[in-house]
Every structure is written in C-alpha cells, then in structure tokens.
Amino acid sequence: MRSLTTLLFILPFLSSAQSIDVVVDNTTTEISGGVYNIVTSSAQEDLTVRIENHTGTDQNWKFERVLPSTSYWNDPTLSWYDPVNVLLGADFVVFSTQSWITPTTMNIADSGEMVVILRWEAVEVGCDLYQYYILHNDVRVDSFRINLCKTVGLNEITPQNLSIYPNPSNYSLNLSFQTQTPKEVII
Numbered sequence: 001m002r003s004l005t006t007l008l009f010i011l012p013f014l015s016s017a018q019s020i021d022v023v024v025d026n027t028t029t030e031i032s033g034g035v036y037n038i039v040t041s042s043a044q045e046d047l048t049v050r051i052e053n054h055t056g057t058d059q060n061w062k063f064e065r066v067l068p069s070t071s072y073w074n075d076p077t078l079s080w081y082d083p084v085n086v087l088l089g090a091d092f093v094v095f096s097t098q099s100w101i102t103p104t105t106m107n108i109a110d111s112g113e114m115v116v117i118l119r120w121e122a123v124e125v126g127c128d129l130y131q132y133y134i135l136h137n138d139v140r141v142d143s144f145r146i147n148l149c150k151t152v153g154l155n156e157i158t159p160q161n162l163s164i165y166p167n168p169s170n171y172s173l174n175l176s177f178q179t180q181t182p183k184e185v186i187i
Contacts, residue, residue, distance in 0.1 A: 019054035060105040064133040072126030079117040
C-alpha cells in the first residue's frame with residue numbers, strides 16, 4: 001500500500017517532466033518519441049521542427065544526434081533559434097561521421113519553443129535512420145527519429161509520346177518515341 005501511495009504521488013511529476021512536443025513545422029504532426037519518414041528523389045533535404053516546452057519550467061536545452069548505422073546521407077549543418085528572438089540561435093557545422101551534441105545550450109521559457117532546421121545531402125540512393133535527442137542539464141529528456149530515404153528519380157513517358165506496335169503481339173514489340181529516346185525502358 002505504501003508503494004502505491006508513493007507511486008501516485010510521484011506520477012504527476014514524472015508526466016509533467018516529459019511535456020515536450022516535437023512538431024514538424026507548418027503541420028500538426030507530433031513526432032516526439034516517434035519516427036518521421038521522408039522519401040525523396042532530391043539530393044538535398046531540409047526539415048524544420050518546432051520543439052515546444054510545456055514542462056512548467058524554463059529549460060536549458062542541448063541537441064544531440066546519434067550517428068546512423070548507414071551512410072547514404074550527410075547532415076552537414078544544424079540551425080536552431082528562438083522564434084521570438086531570432087538573434088538567440090546558432091548554426092553548427094557538424095561531422096557526418098560521428099555523433100554530436102551542440103556545444104551550447106539554449107534557454108527556452110515555459111510555453112516557449114525553439115526551431116531546429118535539419119539539413120541533409122544525399123551521398124547515394126538508400127535510407128538512414130537519424131536519432132535526435134533533446135537534453136536538459138545533459139540528460140536526455142525527449143527524442144525523435146527521422147527516416148530519410150533517397151529514391152531514384154524516374155522520368156515517366158506519357159502515352160502521347162509513345163507508340164507500341166504491333167498490338168496484339170506474340171514475340172516482339174516495337175517502341176517508337178516521338179521525343180527523346182530513353183536509355184532504358186522497363187515494362
């Protein structure tokens with residue numbers, strides 16, 4: 001009974017300590033503790049997230065990234081700032097070959113937020129799973145993951161630019177292109 005009373009006393013404090021929301025900018029997509037998927041054929045990708053403080057106290061946050069197990073992408077820079085006072089922020093050049101923690105903290109008032117801009121450059125086609133942590137007093141208090149996938153870009157041919165004959169066909173098929181002839185055709 002005493003353990004139950006102690007747990008009921010401590011539980012509200014534990015839940016309020018984890019009141020941090022990580023939201024993909026310009027959306028309502030909450031990714032705190034979860035995974036956000038990006039699939040792109042672009043060689044460069046940016047993502048802006050808002051990290052909102054609802055802990056009931058001011059927070060001194062650092063930002064940490066754990067090195068993914070593969071290396072299809074590089075993440076050469078990280079920017080973070082206070083949207084109320086954009087002069088309170090920093091840009092960091094980071095090493096894509098090792099895990100890192102921002103060298104300085106940013107003070108975020110209760111009910112305040114910081115904006116983090118993550119930038120990646122594709123090395124080759126493939127997926128990397130990036131793990132990010134928010135630290136308060138050098139203790140991990142929240143996390144989120146970004147699953148970043150680079151796909152091969154496809155140039156689709158519209159039916160107006162292609163003739164296929166004879167139709168029906170048993171053994172061979174002729175393709176006639178009205179515009180540029182592709183190097184490879186997959187049917």
